[in-house]
Amino acid sequence: MSEIRLYVTDDLIAGGAAAALDAKQAHYLKAVMRLGAGDEVLVFNGRDGEWRGRIEDLRKKGGALSLVERTRAQERGPDLWLAFAPAKRGTPELVARAATELGVSALQPVTTRRTVVGRVNTERLRANAVEAAEQCGRLTVPAVLKPIALDTLLADWPADRRLMLCDETGGGVPIAQALSAQDRAAPWAVLVGPEGGFDPSELDVLGKQPIVTSVGLGPRILRAETAAIAALACWQALVGDWRAPE
């Protein structure tokens, strides 16, 4: 069995104070995993690497871990946003989990002209991202940003961030071709549209941005969640940290 990894918020410093566990984590370790004082788990906080911690105590309101040793130095994955139009219930959570495994640094829900779902539960997305980060071995948790209108997102777009647009109308360049010899050092974002696709006026505006690379994902129509996972995987394989070190 793989080791238990928990995301905590306290600083993790050699000789420092014990790290606090919240009530849910204490309950999980005690009631679900049947662990107690003296047992060891791994913790990370997104800043101080990964540490082996020893359980001091587990109570209803939370618990405490003393730090035994640092097991991994802090590392950052690629600076890669996923901007996506949340589709029907349950799907955004699935996308948040998979995107976390696929190494995104931020999840940006966007509303488009054809976005059907209204309210996005960013707290639940965040919980899914934390759990996926714990399980996939990451040392960071992707930021879950507040939903924003596509127009506003583009108006405030950082000048140096490249944007890979998944164009479901067939107007894009085949993804492997589009991503060969792209700038690996630049920050990136992947943008996936809603069910029903982008409105033509949106594609028009996107097509005029110098930072946009329009890509095609083959001859079949992908659901939004498949497109997001597929696009992130191809990006990681061709541009990101799945590549062999150079």
Add this chain to the structure above:
Amino acid sequence: MSEIRLYVTDDLIAGGAAAALDAKQAHYLKAVMRLGAGDEVLVFNGRDGEWRGRIEDLRKKGGALSLVERTRAQERGPDLWLAFAPAKRGTPELVARAATELGVSALQPVTTRRTVVGRVNTERLRANAVEAAEQCGRLTVPAVLKPIALDTLLADWPADRRLMLCDETGGGVPIAQALSAQDRAAPWAVLVGPEGGFDPSELDVLGKQPIVTSVGLGPRILRAETAAIAALACWQALVGDWRAPE
């Protein structure tokens, strides 16, 4: 809204007999989509291309469509199997849907030493594959094969079929590197292991097969379903029909 597409089993031939709809399809068109005699939908059977059909009648036990015109000639996607170890409930269906969108020709459930789930509901997988094929615009439905033990699968492996092994231990070559300049004309299969990964003895056997290409999917641990979707997407982008025509 995109057009309704239905998979039927009858022959679709100009001037031929009407195509039969089953009870579920007739119910869907009548009760869910509120269609009736004279309305048109698209049909395909995996052999005769895609046709526009006109509803003749819709009854409790089924319906009938007369063929108006052929809208697309039959085409075949890549000859690509997905061999996967079915994980916990619900996940195989998710994989079947996404793999269909990603163009696999066959879904092959495999049992491995660490496969947890027992019975695989191949009928349900088939239903998911049909629905996904209807929605993604394919002209074929992937075959859903009977579950088989990994040993048996390898013992009977066709000599000319390449096998891309997703090696979660980090032993594989980065996928973009491994798939550059691979044989595009050969039949292929993608093999993804169960939760908990392959047993070392299984990786040993796999590593000795001349048809095997071991690939790595980056530094994070992917759940089996994310790995399957990611691997198929990269294969299509680099080897399959997402590439630009040469």
